Each structure stands twice: as C-alpha cells, then as structure tokens.
Amino acid sequence: MDISGSTGAMTGEQFKRSLNDGRDVWLDGRRIENVAEHPALKPTVDEFARLLDLRFATAEARATTLFESPETGNQISYAFSLPKTQQELRAKFAASAWWMNESLGQLGRSPDFMSNVVAGLVDYADELEENRPGFGDNARNYHRYAMENDLVLTHALGDPQIDRSASPLDDPDLALRIVEEREDGVVLRGAKQLATLAPFSNEVLVYLNGVTAARGAEDFVIWFALPMNAPGLKILLREPLGNPESGHSHPLSNKYDEQDAMLFFEDVFLPRERIFLQGDSLRALKGLGRINAWSLQSTHIRFLARMKFFTSVAKKLAHAIGVDSFRGIQEQLGELVSYAQTLELGIKGAEADSSFTPAGNLVPGHSNGLGFWSADISARMVQIMRQIAASGLIMQPTEGDLASPELRPFLDLYMRGHDIGAAEKARLFRLGWELAGSGFGMRQELYEYLHRGDPGAGRTRLLRSYDMSDVDARVDELISAPLNDRALAGA
Template sequence: MDISGATGALTGEQYKRSLHDGREVWLDGKRVENVAEHPALQPTVDEFARLLDLRFATPEARQATLFKSEETGNEVSYAFSLPKNREELRAKFAASEWWMRESLGQLGRSPDFMSNVVAGLVDYADELEQNREGFGENARNYHRFAMENDLVLTHALGDPQIDRSASPLDDPDLALRVVEEREDGVILRGAKQLATLAPFSHEVLVYLNGVTAARGAEDFVIWFALPMNTPGLKILLREPLGAPQSGHAHPLGNRYDEQDAMLFFDDVFLPRERIFLLGDSLRALKGLSRINVWSLQSTHIRFLARMKFFTSVAKKLAHSIGVDTFRGIQEQLGELISYVQTLELAIKGAEADAIVTPAGHLAPGNSNGVGFWSADISARMVQILRQIAASGLIMQPTEADLANPELRPFLDLYMRGHDIGAAEKARLFRLGWELAGSSFGMRQELYEYLHRGDPGAGRTRLLRFYDTSATDARVDELISKPLTSA
C-alpha cells in the first residue's frame, strides 16, 4: 500500500474533510450526503476533531500521544507502536490514558482501541503468512498504511441475528462469505454487525464470525480491511441517541454517541492486498487473542476512566441532596471506589506481567478475566447511581425552564439542592441521567456487557485454559492420605 502522500497525525479539519468521501450511509430511510455536516452526526464528528486537534495543543499532549515514524519522519499515534521494551510499553499506554481521560471513558471505539488491534495484527503476521503467501506482508503493509495516514477504524465481528439456531452452512445468507475468489481478490456477500463508529471511521476491519470453527466453513473465514467508501458497501445506522428532545440537553449523548451500524456487502470486491487470512479456521481462532494483546489493555484503561467519572458524578449527586452523610450511601460510594482501585491494580499488574510475543514485541500479561469482571461491575455501577439519585434522575428542569422568569422563583425554591443552586443541580442530575437512565446510558451499558465478548463463553474459556495444575497437585497430595486433626 502506497504511503508516499501520507502526512501522519490528522488535524481535526483534515479528519472532517476525509469523511466526505462518497460513502453510502443510511439514517432513517435517507442517505446521508455528508457525515460531518448531518445534524444528528456532526456533534460526534466535532468531538473527534477536537480530540485530534488536542494532541497538538501543548507540548505535553504531543509528547504523550505521538511519536516520529522511523520510515517517514511523520508524527504518528502511539497506539500503532510495537513496543520492544518496558519504556516503550509504558509510552504506548500513557497515550491510551490520555485518550481515555480526555473522553471521560465514554468512547469505546476511540482511535486508540482499533489502532492497537492493527498493532496486534502485524504482531501475528508470521502466522498469517503461513496461511497464504503474501498475507503476512499484507498485514505489515496495512499497519504502515493505517499508521502513516492516521486512520480512524472500526470493526464488525458479529453475524446478522436472523436465526441463530440454524447454520450458515445450510443457509449461507446467515453470515458474510466469499462468493468468488479471483487472482486479484475476492467478492464478498452478506452482512456484519455491529460496527460501532462506522460512519465516523475511514475503514473497517473484519476478523471474526460465528462459524469460524465449523467444518466446511472455509468460505466464511476471512480477515480483511476495507475503506468505508468501497462500492457496494452500505452502512445502515441506528437511531441517534444524542439529538435534543423537547429542549432537554444530552451532554454526553450529544458528544459521545459513536453510532452503531449494520454493514451490507452487496457483492463487494476486496483486493488481495487487503486480505490477511482466508479459509483457515484454526489459525483464525488462535489469532483472536493474539491480535488483541494491546487493545484489551486499552479497553481496561478506558473503563477505568469511565468508572472514575461515574464515581465523581455519584459523589456529587449524593452531596447535592444531602444524603452523603447516610451510612448506606457512604457504603455504596465506597463500593464504587473499591472497584476503581481494583481495576487500577489490575492494569498495573498486567503491565508488570508483560510478556514477549512470538514476534518479539512486549505485551501486557493475560487479563481476560478482568474484562468479564468489568462487564458485571458496569451494571452494578449503574444500579448504585440510580439508588443514590433516585427519582431526581427523572424530573429536572430544562435550560429554557431555568431561563423563564415566571418559573425561576419556583425552581430556585423547590428544585435547589443541599448547597447547590437549581441550575447547577439540574445539570448535575442530567449527567446522572445520561449515565444511568437515558437511551445513551443504556446503550453504553449494553456495550460494556458485550464489548469483550459474551461473558459466559469467556468464563468457560478461562476454565479451560487457566493453569491450576500446581494448586491441583497440592490438593491431590492433601487427600491422598487420611486427614488428621493434629
């Protein structure tokens, strides 16, 4: 892939212009002509542009998020880096911390996440080369291309929810598949879900489907990257969650609604240079954990930022209505802090337990169990915030209510807080509603539950692969002879 014209890290304005590329995006039955200017999508585009620009705002931000490419001299994102030592690993995750802190942990598909997946892809290149000659080189070339062009990426991993009791081997329309293989590439037909960030991304990575391990499923097993403006690729968006309704502000949903999409592949041509794996179920299964060795840590770091934001909002809500002196409320707030501390230690532990990958890069130790714990803790955080704020989450005045001189005296008298005015209290409770009650908040919670994979299936994998042999041997030794009370 040609990087001769690549300029490295994008500015916000460059990013906005790049989205006007002819992609076929559909929202509420109408085609979106320009994602960056559509009223339901523009606020999120503006927020991404702000974050991209923020990298250049101060020397500290620049140092935290960008490094110089050895090949071109361009400034590129640390998320694409391939660390060889602990100093480089720390720099990589310091950049993740910057991204997640600046976005309050609300962007599950921030550029930091998928860029780390691309780093994992190139780390797996030697194995991909064993699948077919040239596929490993394709992965390396794509890593360079994405890094030097500062691509914002999404992924689409799930098959359509048509009939999960049936097999795509019997009904091929149940999963994305290769319908024709040519010397220069393949033709793809089918659909993929759920592509978070699809309208705001430059490209999509596909590297998983529900029939990967099935015999005879070779036509369904493919890893690839595709530009969002590829002919034949249709992007169907769900209902926006941040659009103002009846004057009520949606401060988080408006800025951080990443959107989710169905992708329809209508006989899409995929060039061979963009294919990384084809028809190899076992290598695909093995590679799923390998390519996420850095992105999982990025996810933990994001969730920690989200937990901290949740905790601060919960504390302020409790104080605003004078319940923070109640023993039960203090216990709940302390519970939130205990989760924050636990995840902080887990993140540090994974980095301290860093391992050398087969490709010679340094990656965090295995922390899959932490991800499944996080899925449960996220729901508990929502529950605690709801219990603390109670009915106040539902009834708060709008900015127009607050500006009405006839209403304002009543609001100041009956909707003020413990030591906070009616206006500030309403805005605080609006944040609480966004986290624990709004459509945006409920979408975020569902995302947390599903993002790391099905928790039940994940725990089953932990049972199969976690090594308990040393402790098992101690138990066997204890029960091999009569137990005594002495």
Template sequence: MALQTTTAQGLQTGDRFRESLDDGREVWVDGKRIANVAEHAAFKPAVDLFADLFDQRLADPEALAASSFRSPVTGNPVSRSYALPRTAEDLRAKFRASEWWMRQSLGQLGRSPDFMANVVVGLWDYHQELEGNRAGFGENAKNYHAFAMEQDLVLTHALGDPQIDRSASPLDDPDLALRVVEENDDGIVIRGAKQLATLAPFSNEVLVYLNGVTAQRGAEQFVLWFALPLNAPGLTILCREPLARPDRANILAASYDEQDAMLFFDDVLVPWDRVFLLGDGLLAAKGLTRINAWSIQSTHIRFHERLRLFVSVAAQVAHAIGVDSFRGIQEDLGEIISYAETLRLGIAGAEALATTTPTGLLAPTASQGLGFWSAEISGRVAEIVRRIGASGFIMQPSEGDLASPELRPALDRYMRGHDIGVAEKSRLFRLATELVNDGFGLRQEMYEYLHRGDPGAGRTRLLRAYDRSDVDAVVRDLISRPSSH
C-alpha cells in the same frame, strides 16, 4: 486505496478528518441517505468532538509528547497508539497515549482511535502465522499496519453476524454470515452483512476478523480477515437511530454518541493486498486473542476512566441532595471506588507482567478475566447511581423551565439542592441520567456487557485455559493419606 505510504500525512488534523468523511460513502439513518456525515445534524457534534481531539493533540505540547512519536520510515509524527513496543519503556509510553485518549473522552468512547490502532498492532504481531495461511498475507498485515499508522486512520471493526436465526447454521443458509463468493486476480468478492460496527460512519476503514462459524468443517468460505475503506463500492452503512434527542438538552449524547451500524456487503471486492486470512478457522480462533493483546489493555484503561466519572458524578449527586453523610450512601460510594481501584491495580499488573510475543513485541499479560469482571460490575455501578439519585432522575427542570421568569422563583425555592443552585443541580442530575437511565446510558451499559465478548463463554474459555496443575497435585497428595486427629 492502495497500501502505500508515499502520500503519508502523519497525525490527523480536525479539518483533514472532517474532509475524509466526505468520500462518497453510502450512509443511511432513519430511512435517508446522508450526503455528508460531517455536516449532518445528528452526526456533526460527534465529528466535531473527534476533530477537536485531533487538533488538541497537536496544539498541546504535553499531549503531543504523550500520544505521538516519529515514524521510523517517514519521520512524520504519528500516533503512538500504532507503536510496536519492544521494551518496558516502550509499553509504558504506549499506554500513556491510551490514558490521554481515555481521559479526554471521559471513558465514553469505546471505539476511540486508540482502541483499533492497538488491534492493528496485534495484526502486525500475528503476521508470521498469517503468512503460513497463504503466501503474502503476513506481509499484507505488516503493510497495513504501516499504512494505517502513516495515514493516522480512524478505524472500526465489524465482528458479529446478522441476528437472523442463531439456531441455524450458515452452512444451511449462507445469508447468516458474511462469506467469500469469488476469488479472482484482483481479490476476493464478499457478500453478506456484519454488525455492530461502532463508529462506522466516522471511520476511514473497517476491519473484519471474527466469525461465529470459523471452526466448523465446511465453513471455509465464511472465514475471512480483511480491511476495507468505508466508501468501497457495494458497501452500505445503516446507522441506528441517534441517541441525542432534539427536544432535550444532551450533555453526553450529543458529543459521545459514537454510533453503531450494520454493514451490508453487496458483492464487494476486497483487493488481495487487504486480505489477511482465508479459510482457516482454527488459525482465526487462535489469532483472536493474539491480535487483541494490546487493545484489551486500552479497553481496561478506558473503563477505568469511565468508573472515575461515575465516582465523581455519584458523589456530587449525593452531596447535592445532602445524603453524602449517610452511612449507607458512603458505603455505596466506597463500593464504586473499590471497583475503580481494583481495575487500576489490574491495569498496572497486566503491564508489569508483560510477556514477549513470538515476534519480539512486549504485550501485557493476558487479562480477559479482568475484562469479564468489568462487564459484570458495570451494571452494578449504574444501579448504585440510580439508587442514590432515586426520583431526582425523573423530575428535574429543563433549560426552558430555568429560563422562565414565571417558574424560576418556585424552582429556586423548591428544586435547589444542598449548597447548589437549581440550574447546576438540574444539569448535574441530567448528566447522571444520561449515564444510567436514558437511551445513551443504557446503550453504554449494554456496550460494556457485550464489548469484550459473551461473559459466559469467556469464563468457559478461562476455565479451559487456566493452569491449576500444581495445586491439583497438592490436593491429590492431601487426600491420598488417612486424615490424622
């Protein structure tokens, strides 16, 4: 698809989003190719959720005001997630849009449209450096931002290399990483695979902008940033097994399983106007932080909403079994709240300490440390909820049990809760189980731990970047003289 805005349509609608997925893309799940993602039983609930959010945004005046603005080019209403903030007011308005998206999805959608739109804002912000890589690449980044904004594209990214042999180098086995196999008049031809493309079957396009060998000498063919429609010829999308179980009532997994996928690129042509960087590993490594300046704040906002959901569910589970007055349980609930409050203040601080980028945009201050802290405490929060609910997460009646006239008297008598009937209690516990115990919850926990990058490597980068020079000077002065009594 050419990068032009003459057919700009502005904000997505539910119907337009559904129709956009029926574009000939090659999507596979459980050994079968999917004819139409929007109509497939495993994917339709998630597609409907996104479509409903798009329609809700248009129908609710407050939501529309919070999450959109008028395009300066076409005058169409477009997503504020794509806005280029230059003032503190712009930045606050931008993150009000993030807050709307994350509240509506209970913090469960790591790849909500807001997240990748903010990555594209970062791509625009890095355009000057990209132009220095090759003439035209910076202009491509600016044009892609305009294109994605005017079409209100739903995007994913694919960053990880195939998990074949992490002890080996792609320089020895090129199948270990996505690579450029040819440059021609039309663009670059790429071959290889990428993982994990969260939201891939429900997205319009994919961005690729990270590779584990970007800084190695001789690895230039593996360094590539580009965007591509997900129906590109030669591109195959392999989805993991859906998390919603057909034999069980799914409260969260049915709608919030945003899917993860492997992408196989079989000599796929990427047109030149969709290429942003080639061959320069150091420029790519430096750019990774720059282009995520706004998306990491979006992630913080999402995780805060997820923590608020944990607080509510944990408190209601504790009340349902009459343990919310116990001192130890109150301490556990207070611990989750302390994490939510710490993150809330961190979000406010990152925005309040915003800095101006070289292109004149206003970006939240660097907050990678807050992200790695979030990755660590996510598992702790789930552990607390498991401990509160204990064996109740294992034994709850199903909807079939609740509907049985023979069983219902016993369920009402022995499986009710404190001030809550058996039906509501069982659904509450099943909701909590999805959050912390079953495949959906464990996938979400894994996502929280890995989404921001490897925490250990991230802390090492923080160590290298952290400026302690002023305090070091004080300490050296203190130890330079004999201690007094």
C-alpha cells in the same frame, strides 16, 4: 500499500474531510450525503475533531500521544507502536490514558482502541503468512499504511441475528461469506453487526467471522480491511441517542454517541492485498488473543476513566441532595471507589506481568478475567447511581425553564439542592440521567457487557486455559490418603 503523500496524525479538519468520501450511509430510510455536517452526526464528529486537534495543542499532549515515524518523519499515534521495552510499553499506554481521560471514558471506539488492534495484527503476521503466502506481508503493509495515514477504524465482528439456532452451512445468508475467488481478490456477500463508529471511520477491520472448524465452512472465515466507501458496502445506522433540539440537555450523548451500524456487503470486491487470513478457523481462533493483546489493556484504561467519572458524578449527586452523610450511601460510594481501585491495580499488574510475543514485541499479561469482571461491574455502577439519585434523575428543569422569569422563583425554591443552586443541580442530574437512565446510558451499559465478547463463553474459555496445575497436584496429593491433622499441617 502506498504511503507516499501520507501526512501522519490527522488534524480535526482533515478528519472531517476524510468522511465525505462517497460512502453509502443510511439513517431513517434516507441516504446521508454529508456525514460531517448531518445534524444527527455533527456533534460527535466535532468532538472527535477536537480530540484529534488537542494532540497538537501543547508540547505535553504531543509528546504523550505522538512519536516520530522512523520511515517518514511523520508524527504518528503511539497506539500503532510495537513496544520492545517496558519504557515503550508505558509510553503506549500513557497515550491510551490521555485519550480515555479526555473523553471521560465514554468512547469505547476511540481511535486508540482499533489502532492497537492493527498493531496486534502485524504482531501476528508470521502466523498469517503460514496461512497463505503474502498474508503476513499484507498485515505488515496495512499496519504501515494505517499508521502513516492515522486511519480511524471500526471493526465488525458479529453475524446478523437472523436465526442463531441454524448454521451458515444450511443458510449462507446467516454469515458474511466469499461468493467468488479471483486471482486479484475475492467477492463478499452478506452482513455484519455491530460496527461501532462506522460512519466516523475511514475503514473497517473484520477478523471474527464464521469461526467454525466444520468442513465446508472455509468461505466464512476471512480477516480483511476495507475502506468505508468501498463500492457495494451499505452502512445502516441505528437511531441517534442525542437530541439537541429537545430543550433538555444531553451533555454526553450529543458528544459521545459513537453510533452503531449494520454493514451490508452487496458483492463487494476485496483486493488480495487487503486479506490477512482466509479459510483457517483454528488459526483465526488462536489469533484473537494475539491481535487484541494491547487493545484489551486500552479497554481497561478506558473503563477506569469511565469508572472514575461515574464515581465523581455519584458523589456529587449524593451531596446535592444531602444524603452523602448517610452510612448506606457512603458504603455504596465506597463500593464504587473499590471497583476503581481494583481495576487500577489490575491494569498495573497486567503491565508488570508483560512478556514478549513470538514476534519480539512486549505485551501486557493476560487479563481477560479482568474484562469479564468489568462487564458485570458496569451494571452494578448503574444500579448504585439510580439508588442514590432516585426520582431526581427523571424530573429536572431545562435551560429554557431556568431562563423563564415566571418559573425561576419556583425552581429556586423547590428544585434547589443542598448547597447547590437549581441550575447547577439540574445540570448535574442530567449528567446522572445520561449515565444511568437515558438511551445513551443504557446503550453504554449494554456495550460494556458485550463488547469484550460474551462473558459466559469467555469465562468458559478462561476456565479451560487458566493454569492451576500446581494447586491441583497438591489437592490430588491430599486426597490420595486418609486426611488427618498432620497431613493438613504439612500441606
């Protein structure tokens, strides 16, 4: 892929312009002509633009998030880097921490996440080349192209929820598939869900589809990258979660609603150079862990930032209504802190347990179990915040109410808090509502539960792959003869 004219890390203005590329985006039955300026999308676009610009704001931010391309001299994102040393690995994840802290852990699809997936894709290039000649080079060229152009990416992994009891072999519309193979590429038909960040992305990466070893399923197994403005690609958005015109503040959903989308592929032509894997379900299954080795660590780092933000808001909610001295409340707040500390140690442990891939790149230790634990902890965090703040999450005045001379005396008297005024308390509780009660909060919680993959299936895979052979051998030795105190003492 041609990188001539690439400028490296995008500015906020470049990002906004990149979204108005003729893509076919739909919301509430209407086609969106200008993604960057649409009222339902503009606040999030502006926040992404702010974060992209913030990388250039100070020498420290630039040094943390960007490095110089050895090929072009462009400033490029650390998320695309392929670390070979512990120092380079730390630099890669310091950039992840910058993204996640600046966005309060609310952006599951910050550019850092998918850029790390693209890095994982190129790490798997040799194995992709074994699938079909040229696919490995396609991965290498795409990594170079995405990195030098600072592409913002989404991914679309799930097949549409039509009938999960049936097989795509019986009804091909149940999964995205190849309907025509040509010398210069393939034609795709079908749908994909759930593409988080789709309207704000430059391209989509698909790498989990039709994962079945059944004979005849080859047309459903394909990894590829596609521009969001590809002819025949239609993008359907869900209902926006923020409402800037309601009068009530939506401090998180107006800035961090990443949007989720269905992608409809209406006989979309996919050029050969954009295909990375085709027809090889076993290689696809094997590759999932490899290409997500860095992105999983990025996810842990983001969830830690979300945990800390959650805990801070919960502590302030408790203090605002004077319950932070109650033992039960302190135990709940301490529980939140214990989760943050556990995850922080897990992140450090995965980095310390790093190893080299067959491609010679340094990746963190396996930490899927930490991810499945996080999926469950997210719901517990929401439960604790609801118990602490109780009905106060529901009834809070708007800025209009606070500005009313007639209402304000009542608000100052009856809606103030412990050492906090009515206005500050209302704003604090709106943060709590956004985290633990609003549509945005519930979408975020569902996202945390599902986006690492189905936890049940993941734990089953973990059971099958986790090496306990040394302990199993000790147990077998113990039960091979009658148990007695002496045998146990020697165990």
